[in-house]
Amino acid sequence: MAEEVPATASFTPYVHSQTLTSHIRAVSSVKFSSDGRLLASASADKTIRTYTVNTENDPIAEPVREFTGHENGISDVAFSSDARFIVSASDDKTLKLWDVETGSLIKTLIGHTNYAFCVNFNPQSNMIVSGSFDETVRIWDVTTGKCLKVLPAHSDPVTAVDFNRDGSLIVSSSYDGLCRIWDSGTGHCVKTLIDDENPPVSFVRFSPNGKFILVGTLDNTLRLWNIASAKFLKTYTGHVNAQYCISSAFSVTNGKRIVSGSEDNCVYMWELNSRKLLQKLEGHTETVMNVACHPTENLIASGSLDKSVRIWTQKKE
């Protein structure tokens, strides 16, 4: 059930639509493919699962495949742009590249010397960027699996990495309180974003147009920074985030919104410009670790420490 906060007349609340309980341990990451037809979830139970997504159906998501092979829990998963491959980052220090259709393991990327924590494809899907507890960010070539660059990114575990929309920049965040922006072609640091206070940064991602970054810090705050001016423009509060690396997302299908998980078991949704809290989605029984927004439909998926993935849709009139 969803609690409704008094909101603008045009806001249609999201409601819980489905619970997926395929995993036997906490869910660490959920992602939609860029065409919106598939959902992937990664878990501490060493597996990744994919589900087909069809908003016409009831239930919306149907489990399709399970990917096994990692020797330890998985922290992150990412789709390639054409949804043919997924890459996963695991505590066994490797990244694995899988074929989505067949479920088979294609490549293992070795190089990190500590837990691989976060991973992403670039829009051209010829490179993979990964961040790790070994404080480095690595850029890999998809075709050969070779590590192209090792960036001496931070002085503490790297918690998130993301490419911008044309693949020319990489943003990385870390427990050392910094967000750094790198040129993906040369591997050189372009900018460092830091405020007066530097709480550990738990999550970072680019906005759809690549000009802003959404930064989550372990002081219960989400901020939207302008990269060019290196100043933050918006602050979103109300949720709880002091312990885990909780991911957040931009929801652009129906008005500009920020969606985030929280340690009080709810999914929070704010309006981007007014920063007003629009809705708190209740349903999970433990910390909501990650959220993902469908690229075209008004659909949110959330993964939690309670081992479930929940799907939320907008209430039908």
Place this chain on the structure above:
Amino acid sequence: MNAPIIDPLQGDFPEVIEEYLEHGVIKCVAFNHRGSLLAAGCADGGCVIWDFETRGIAKEIRDSDCSAAITSVSWSKYGHRLLVSAADKSLTLWDVSTGEKIARTILQQTPLQARLNPGLSSPSLCLACPLSSAPMIVDFDIDCTTLLPVSVPEMPDVLAPPQRSKCPESNPPFSPAAACFNKCGDLVYIGNSKGEILIVDYKSVRVLALVSASGAAPVKNIVFSRNGQYLLTNSHDRTIRIYENLLPAKNVLKSLEDLGKNIDGLDGIEKMKTVGSKCLTLFREFQDSVTKMHWKAPCFSGDGEWVVGGSACKGEHKIYIWDRAGHLVKILEGPKEALIDLAWHPVHPIIVSVSLAGLVYIWAKDYTENWSAFAPDFKELEENEEYVEREDEFDLIPETEKVKVLDVNEDEEVDIDTVEKDAFSDSDTSVEELRYLPAEPIPDTNDQQDNLVESIKLIEGQISASPASEEAGQNGHHASSPQAEEMGETRGKRKRKPSEKAMELQAEKAKPLKGSGKTVRAKNRAAFDQETDDSINGGDDDDDAYY
């Protein structure tokens, strides 16, 4: 988009060799429109396309019929097609994304240079310059070659007779010439053996204008800058000449006709010359007055600010860079192998040069660490500055820290969606550009998977990325040795000496890994050859109906 935060002074010229690419013996290179892919022709008749970002091979194109050396490669404007000319007198048109042959013709002579029409999105029309005859237009659609005139005949009112035929019956006179399309592909600019530049309308095979050069030396190369504003000719008198193009970008034919009409009282050659003087003006001449060397493969930089030319002397690999005002800014010296081809990246300050040994050297800017990027309040000073303390510098509680004013206006509208228009304004956004070839990951073989556990244990012992560096050799992708130290973190790790146990493990792992790597690649190539064979056999019937 990232222009505001990346240092604007970076749009300069390269200085050092960053790395080199190897794949057989390369003869010629060409960048695609955006510089994301580099096509190269080999001495064994095959072509390879590198993904320039990852410096890995994206595609290999091989024609089993052709095993003669490739003389030139040319991309279509949006990167869908590749034209390859080879020493066995053939011209082949390939579809890049599928790797299939679209068309192939055999000419009378070996074409030294072949260029696809830059104005069309799916061109089947190209310009070929053979060694010993006039340049010709080859149309793959109707399978016909048209010879272009290389000189204006003396008789005032006779236009060059069109020679349209399946294969020219009469032998054209030996007059080597260089030719190129203008930016929109309406006109062909031909530089002939008398040093003149003819502007020809290839559709009607008429010479529209004539520009004569100061020295009467044969023109060896003629090249436009990317924006079509400047034209460069390389002549036998060891001079590179830069001309400014006075014609407008669009509707060029009409403008030329208008120019022709406005001139009264002149006919024939004089008229051509007058029209010509309104189309091109000589801007600069470059030559090396000291060594008086011949130039090879001159071209413009992507933004037209720099002109680069390679020295044609054997045994040395020198690249000269001038700015457009005529000043020599840099001489790049490479390893002692002659230079055979040169290309400047369309966007970045990167030059690619091909040496006689068949290696492709990539020249890039020497990177100086930008320390202020790592710490935003760190300011780099040019020289020592006298530091003046603040009034409250040594106070226990400085004034400035007491009051923290949050002056951020959080109510301003933020736009996360709109994207600025692409800086590449010469791209027509209606046509889908082929910027990248999809990456096909090469599956790990069983050997490699078994060695995983060992590799992970190795890594625990030492920090360097040894398995990664072992595979480095497989893709024909090396960091050049003198530069390896400068590479720092990224490649210097290879130089670190692993512990003894690690070396043992590596030695025993090295053989199967390298071996399996090679088999994987050979398997892939064999598989690919199979595919191309099938497609060649099956595709011939559909060739004509392809477009």
